Every structure is written in C-alpha cells, then in structure tokens.
Amino acid sequence: MALTVTESRPHSLFSFGTLMDERVQTALFGHAVPSSAASLTGYTTRPLPITDQSVIDASGLDVHLTLEREYGAVVEGAVLRLSDEDLAAADAYEVDDYARRRVLLSSGETAWAYLDAKPLRSAERIVIVGDSIAYGRCDPRGGWAAHLAATHIARNEAAHRVFNLAIPGSTLTGVSEQTPALLAARLPDTLLVAAGINDSALPLATSQAPRDGLAHLADNLGSLAATALSHNARLVVAGPAWLDEARTGDYGGLRFTRARALDLRESIQAWCAENYVDFLDMWEPLRDSAELFVDGLHPTAEGHQALYRHLEALSR
Template sequence: MTEPRPHALFSFGTLLDPKVQHALFGRAVPTTPAILPGHATRPLRITDPAVIATSGTGVHLTLARKYGAAIEGGVLRLSERELAAADAYEVADYARRRVVLGDGEVAWAYLDAEPLRAAARIVVVGDSIAYGRCDPQGGWAGQLAAAHIAADEVEHRVFNLAIPGSTLAQVAEQTPGLLGPRLPDTLLLAAGINDSAQTATGEDGLAGLTAHLDSLAATALRHGARLVVVGPLWLDEGRTGDFGGLCFTTARAQRLREHLAGWCTERYVDFLDLWEVLEGRPELLVDGLHPGPEGHKELYRQISG
C-alpha cells in the first residue's frame, strides 16, 4: 500500500520552530522556503496557556490581506495525524484554508478565523438580496462597503457584482470573467434562495449545486481569493406567492442551507449562516423574500461580526 500524499502547510510563525515541531509532531519537520503573496502580518494576542507553553510566547502573528505584499515562510509536509496536531495547536482565532503560494503550489495556511476582518479587496456576487433590492441604501452589501472603505480608503475596496435573479449556475458561469480587473482577495458568494425555487414545470434548482460551488471555489483559488459563502435567508412562506412561475418554500430553503453548510465544512470554506437573523421576524421582509432596510441592517450586523 502506498503512503498517502503528505499535506503541504505554509507557515511563517511558530510552526517553523523545531521546539514546537518536536512538541506537536515528535520530530523536526524539513521545510521548503516559500512565499505567500498578497498578505501582510499583524500581531494576535494568545490567551490559551497550552499554546503559550508550547510556543514560549503570548503574541503570535496572523495574516491580513494587502495587495502587492508578500510573506516569507516555509512549507511543511505533514501526515494526516500531524496536520490534525497542527489544527489542535492553533487557537480558535485561526482557520485552516487553502492558499496559492508564489510558485503556484496550493497549500494549507492558518488564516484569520474572521474572513472579512482580514480582507482588503472584496467582490460580492449573488442575487437580488445581495444586490440590495428593497433597500435604497444598497442593502447589507452597501453597508459593508461603506464601513469597509471608511476603515481604509487607500487599501480597501468592495465591488458588488450581484445580479437580481441569479442562480449559482449563472454566478459560476459569469464570475471568472469579472474578477481579474478587480484584483480580489475575498470572494463573497451570497447564495440566495433562487436555487431553492421550484418551477411550475418541476425543474429543481437544487440539482447540480456541488458542481457550481466547486467551480466557484476553483475560480476564487485561481485569483488567490478566499471564498466566503453567505447562506440563504429564512422566508415567510405564507407571503411568497408566485414569483414569475417560481415556488419558494421554507423546507426547500432549509435544504439549500444544509447543502451549503455541509459543502463548506467538507471543503474548509467559510460559511456565514444568516438564517436565524430573520427567522420568525416577518416584519423585516417586504414580500416574504426580500428584507427591507431594517432587515438589511440586521444582516449587516451579523456579517460584520
């Protein structure tokens, strides 16, 4: 039986320390020099006593996005068991995600667990809810853009490319040609309820979701962007009626939510669950589907953390 292919893990901090490696893996791990483009570092205070005891310091570094910057580090080749030990060592402030190194290799890296806190250039794709329908202020995406750009008018950008009526199939087809000129480091995919709709002819929008999501994940990775999936909203089924031949139900929207959450967990992709924000609050929905201004304010609070 052949040995499983080792996991490539990029590190720029304490995991490169032989003392930490011996404590975690029982050996010193050979490393290959590597560069992670599009990133800078910032300090992160650690409070976990076990992590401090292993690393010898209460201040570690975490990654933030910065166009034109790069981090020098090394790639460790780890077994499944060793990668699990590295996961256990990293505190909850970090999340293991895929990145593209300077030589084109795809590797794991521990990024900020709050994806938008680490972002600089954000592209939003999705449907009418992400577009901001029913809110003159541009919805939650408009509020995100205002706050994000105000925090750093030089480095921060938000491009809202959501199109009303879009499904994940259409977003997956359209997005690759849109990202290049915008130099995104974060792709915020608002997976709205259009994919949960069932047509009068019985077409099932839930079919093929995995393929569309995989395509979008590959697109994001090619551009060095972190994919963040925003889940669907709760809907007031008694008021949705017929939207141009489309039928929306709470049960089908829940199925979409569960599919997205499961896919994100399996692929180590960030999932922002918005379902409970509006659940049981029909007054925040204009027509049973689309949030009004107050609903979008609540969604923004959840998304911004």
C-alpha cells in the same frame, strides 16, 4: 473546473511563524518535518496575543502572528510536508482565532495556511456575487452589501474596496459561470458568494420540469472555490435568509418554500465544512420577522440593516 478536495500525502502547509521552529515541531509531531522555503503574496502579518497556556508552553511565546491582506505585500515562510497525523496535531495547536484554508503560493503551488478565523476582518478587496437580495432590491440604500461596503471602506479609504456584482435572478449556476471573467480587473482577495435563494425555487406548474438547483450545488460551489483560489482569493459563502412563506406567492411561475430554503442552507453549510470554506449563516436575523419583508422574500430597508449587523458580527 470544480475544485478537487482529494489531497495528496503528505499535506502541504504554509507556515510563517512558530510552526517553522524545529522545537515546536518536535513538541507537536514528535520530530522535525521536511520543509522548503516559500512565500505568499498579497498578505502581511500582524501580532495576535495568545491566551492558551498549552500553546504558549509549546512555542515559548504569548504573541504569535496572523495573516491579513495587503495588496503587493509578501510574507516569507516555509512549506511543511505533513502526514495526516501531523496536520491534525497542527490543527489542535492553532487557537480558535485561526482557520485552516487553501492559499496559492508565489510558486503556483496550493497549500494550507492558518488564516484569521473571521474572514472579512482581514480582507482588503472584496467582490460580492449573488442574487437580488445581495444586489439590495427593495432597499434604496443598497441593501446589506452597501452597508458592508460603507463600513469596510471607511476603515481604510486608501486600500479597502468592495465591488457588488450581484445580479437579480441569479442562481449559483449562473454565478459560477459568470464570475471567472469578472475578477481579474478587480484584484480581489475575498470572494463573498451570497448563496442564491433562487436555487431552491420550484415551478408552480406541474407541467414544468422540476428545478434541480440543489442537485448541482456542490459542483457550482466547487467551481467558485477553484475560481477564487486561482486569484488567491478567499471564498466566503453567505447562506440564505429566513423567508415568510405565507407571502412569497408566485414569482414568474416559481414558488419559494421554507423547507427548500432550509435544505439549501444545510447543504451549503455541510459543503463548506467538508471543504474548509467559510460559511456565514444568515438565517437567524430575520427569523419570524415577517414585518421585515416587502413580499416575503425580499427584506425591507430595516431587514437589510438587520442582515448587515449580523454579518458584521460574524465576520469582524
């Protein structure tokens, strides 16, 4: 079932810090807001220094709290019931280190919460789904996903895990259908979807029915968002990489073009912005670097290294 982004009023916002203070509420919203006790499992808190003077003035504190993942932990807080205007004021109050995302509370209610703006920095258990590029094809070292796994696990050998479940040839339709059965055993807190370049492919034969992967993009991403939320995992979508169209050739009767890949990139980015989902733009690292491709579509080992370095900078 696709995630429904139409929201009831008032909005539900899980707060674990200064927004629970009635003095801060009065300063931001002009009044105290209705609230009730709530908790969020799978998270803990860590201190975050604040440099924005207006936020310090409103809260009276120069250190706030931010959430990070910890399996088995619980953060106690409250659900605030906010109007559209209140939610906009809360967004303006939170500094750029935070991003408003959906979470699943211990009660089973979904709510907004302000999470670390860099989505992999606070992650513990990451599941990767996607296609042959996420799988690491053409790189004997396992591609950008293997580099990510090595770095992530090295930061905390006891708690950090990365599960690469990418399958060559996958489309977002296939990924959205297969992923729900894969998550429970892996206890993910982050679902990293490497948005499939296969969704942009066109048939070479004019007699073939045209592929419409882009037409179903919103439904497939919505389904993945709902799947992630049902596990209280954060959805992160990595967009397509640049490709060398002059060398993409014929892949089993399919043709990959830069124009369609750009359409895919822009459509995913727009959907993520509209639905408050993290988008990691992977286009630039390989732009105009044909030497970093084996066949125009699949990066070399050095190309995967460039993708990893870019991903690490975006998400840490």
